[in-house]
Amino acid sequence: MQAIERNSISDCIKKIEQRFFPEQFSSGKRLRQRDLEYLMELMEERSGTRISLSTMKRLWKNEFNQMPHPSTLNALASLIDYDDWNSFLQEQNKVFGPRNKTPKKTSSLAIKLLLFLAFGLVVTIIAFQIISTDNKPIQIPDSVKFSANKTVTHNVPNSVIFSYDLQGVEADSFFIQRSWNPTHKKAIDPAKKNFSEIYYYPGFHWAHLIANDTIIRKIRVNIQTDGWFATAKSNRLDNIPFYPNQSKLVDEGSMRVKNEAFKQSHIDPNKNLIVSYFNIREFSGLRSDSFVLETKVRFDDIQGIVCPYMEVKIIDEKDASWLGITDKGCVSNLNVKVGDTILSGMENDFSALGTNMSEWQTIRLVSSNQRLKYYLNDELALDTDFKGERGKIMGLIFTFTGKGAVDFVRLNNLEGEKVYSEDFN
DSSP states (O other), X not given: OOHHHHHHHHHHXXXXXXXXXXXHHHHTOOOOHXXXXXXXXXXXXXXXXXXXXXXXXXXXXXXXXXXXXXXXXXXXXXXXXXXXXXXXXXXXXXXXXXXXXXXXXXXXXXXXXXXXHHHHHXXXXXXXXXXXXXXXXXXXXXXXXXXXEESSSSSSSEEEEEEEEXXXXXXXXXEEEOSSXXXXXXXXXXXXXXXXXXXXXXXXXXXXXXXXXXXXXXXXXXXXXXXXXXXXXXXTTOSSOBOOOGGGOEETTEEEOOHHHHHHTTOOTTSOOEEEEEEESOOTTOBXXXXXXXXXXXXXXXXXXXXXXXXXXXXXXXXXXXXXXXXXXXXXXXXXXXXTEEEETTTSOOGGXXXXXXXXXXXXXXXXXXXEEEEETTEEEEXXXXXSOOOBEEEEEEEESSEEEEEEEEEEOTTSOEEEEEOOO
């Protein structure tokens, strides 16, 4: 693998980081696993290619000895709006000048001149980087204020009015980022006092007030639901979902969205749908490092669905954890996140998480002493530890890549005391 090829990949990765994670890029911080996971989802949505987490890590650590597969390079280029890798290389050639196919003899004087110019360019770039990264820290006066008010108490869509006062803060640019997602970062006018955003999905978030690349204030934004709330979408990265008829979620002793409810909401029940059930609330102070969650789930219809997937997500004050099940032949697709650790089915034996998705499946999660045990139909399927303080449970999300049903949901503390129970009767 030639140095010029490796440099082209590094340039592409830098451009990706500059676009989606400017704070980490400017500060020289490595992307987190969650950030790489987000880019994986976005690449699959744009290019149709799914890159494994291990491949993403090797690319970002510059730990590859041979040229990556063309589909991997095309997926990378798609993140910065190129049709394929060759289009990116052509644009790079325009920037750095065309390469002559037939080398010409160059005089020693010309070579010395080129070397001098190249050296000067390198010195200029290094000096610029030193100046740009050696800026004085932003002074944050006590008068800086940042708050948020929802326009409705529960459910979505929900407009949130952010109020801010940036008097006394000197910076070139200001932003509000309404969640961890870097695409949710919007520029604001420091001379004004308000900025509003619509949250189309329920959830618990930390919103950031940013000056240049520095987070100067952060606040909680809790888009709660009134019980369970269902959404449907065609693609994982859709910003605006469909809302099925919420009055008919409970049917025959379980929670499900039936075809009739889809049709009443003008949603085609035969198209590829991702259906999620949200319950965003505080569960009596129950913490994500000490709970027992029990539930029973199944797919109502898996006709035409390749590798049907169901996921349980636990939202806490820090982040989220998720665990899923799929058909036995599809376990390589699974990604499990516990705390800050993401485990890939390509690198782990997840055979115990494969099952018959058309039958009822009982899931039991036990979180204790920074360790999570995952039982599927009373058999231990996964046992892994996690690190760090997670805080209180702020919500549950059940997601199906298709039409699925939930028979019951129960949350207990480690002493066996019931905190939440719903049998959908």
